[in-house]
Each structure stands twice: as C-alpha cells, then as structure tokens.
Amino acid sequence: DTEVTQTPKHLVMGMTNKKSLKCEQHMGHRAMYWYKQKAKKPPELMFVYSYEKLSINESVPSRFSPECPNSSLLNLHLHALQPEDSALYLCASSQGPSGSTDTQYFGPGTRLTVL
Amino acid sequence: RKEVEQDPGPFNVPEGATVAFNCTYSNSASQSFFWYRQDCRKEPKLLMSVYSSGNEDGRFTAQLNRASQYISLLIRDSKLSDSATYLCVVNRNQGGKLIFGQGTELSVKP
Numbered sequence: 336d337t338e339v340t341q342t343p344k345h346l347v348m349g350m351t352n353k354k355s356l357k358c359e360q361h362m363g364h365r366a367m368y369w370y371k372q373k374a375k376k377p378p379e380l381m382f383v384y385s386y387e388k389l390s391i392n393e394s395v396p397s398r399f400s401p402e403c404p405n406s407s408l409l410n411l412h413l414h415a416l417q418p419e420d421s422a423l424y425l426c427a428s429s430q431g432p433s434g435s436t437d438t439q440y441f442g443p444g445t446r447l448t449v450l
Numbered sequence: 451r452k453e454v455e456q457d458p459g460p461f462n463v464p465e466g467a468t469v470a471f472n473c474t475y476s477n478s479a480s481q482s483f484f485w486y487r488q489d490c491r492k493e494p495k496l497l498m499s500v501y502s503s504g505n506e507d508g509r510f511t512a513q514l515n516r517a518s519q520y521i522s523l524l525i526r527d528s529k530l531s532d533s534a535t536y537l538c539v540v541n542r543n544q545g546g547k548l549i550f551g552q553g554t555e556l557s558v559k560p
Contacts, residue, residue, distance in 0.1 A: 366546055368546065377537060377550030380548065
C-alpha cells in the first residue's frame with residue numbers, strides 16, 4: 336500500500352497566524368519531501384528529509400519551518416505567511432535514502448489559502 | 451532552456467484515439483525517469499517508471515532513449531478517464547530532487 340496521508344485537506348489562515356501541516360506514511364520509507372505547487376505549474380521542491388535529518392532546503396523562506404519528529408511523520412510549520420504563499424502543499428516519500436532514485440509517492444496535499 | 455521539456459498542450463482527442471507525449475531532458479547525469487499523471491486539484495500519481503528497454507502497462511507504453519535524452523509515453527484506445535495532466539519527471543540522484551516538466555494536458559472527448 337503506497338499511501339501518504341496529509342492533514343488538513345484545506346487551510347485558510349491570516350498573515351499573522353501560526354499553523355502546521357502534517358504528513359504521515361507507514362511504508363517504512365526513509366526519505367520524505369515537501370513540495371509547493373501553484374496552479375498550472377509543476378511541483379517545486381522545498382525540503383528533503385533523509386533518515387529524519389534535513390538534507391535539502393531549497394532556499395525556502397524561514398516563515399516555513401519543517402520538522403521530522405520520527406521516521407513516519409513530517410510537519411511543516413507556517414508563520415507570518417504572505418498571500419503569494421497560497422498553493423497546494425504536497426508531501427511525498429520514497430523508500431531509500433534521499434540520494435537514491437526510488438519512486439516518490441505523493442500525498443493528497445493541503446490546499447492553503449493565505450488571506 | 452528548461453532541464454525537462456515536454457510537448458506543450460493541451461491535446462484534445464476523441465475517445466479511442468492513440469496519443470503520444472514526448473519529453474526531452476538536458477542533463478545526461480539523469481538516472482531515473484517517470485511519467486506521473488495529475489488530475490485537476492489532485493496530487494501527482496505515478497503512472498509508470500521508464501526504462502531503456504521500454505515498458506508497457508495495458509494501454510500505456512513508455513520508452514527511454516538515453517542517447518537522444520528522450521522519453522515518450524504512448525496511450526492507446528484513450529478513455530475519457532485518461533483526461534489529466536501528464537508530467538515527465540527525471541531524477542538526477544542528487545538528494546532525491548525530482549525535475550518536473552511543465553506537464554501536458556490531455557482532454558479526451560466523447
């Protein structure tokens with residue numbers, strides 16, 4: 336079963352709010368990813384965790400803060416976002432460490448609107 | 451020039467048609483190759499991995515030509531449910547970063 340779950344499905348927040356996105360997988364995958372996708376564009380990588388350690392940060396602004404509490408969970412903490420941060424936030428996981436070329440499986444995403 | 455380039459869409463085809471998508475990649479260090487499909491407002495879902503020997507899954511056939519740095523996807527007997535955006539994706543094995551093409555939108559009409 337290649338299932339990645341994400342909560343919440345939808346999130347509306349003001350620019351002064353603090354919120355968190357959650358991602359979970361129970362496939363024993365060792366790499367987890369956060370992507371951001373704007374309408375009509377492909378996903379853009381934000382962060383990669385490999386064996387629960389941050390291995391890639393694609394120069395993401397500090398108002399996005401990732402956290403990997405354990406091998407199954409990945410969080411994205413949001414603070415002081417801007418309206419242009421409104422997008423679909425996708426989590427993905429893959430079996431091997433992040434240096435491998437394993438297939439990445441995506442969760443259903445959180446659709447974020449920043450007012 | 452983008453690292454992964456796909457045919458611009460949209461492709462509008464009747465049911466039962468055969469449709470081919472092409473994709474080129476510029477980095478010869480690329481190591482693994484995929485086609486994902488993405489329905490409107492949903493997540494990308496893996497359609498097929500792509501191998502040099504070619505691979506087929508039902509109505510779908512994918513081919514990789516490493517010498518030409520070219521990837522293709524053929525859909526035979528297209529169905530209404532094939533309507534989606536098809537993403538050509540390459541992994542350069544640099545930390546797991548996937549390089550996505552811009553996607554090709556397919557619309558299959560009755």
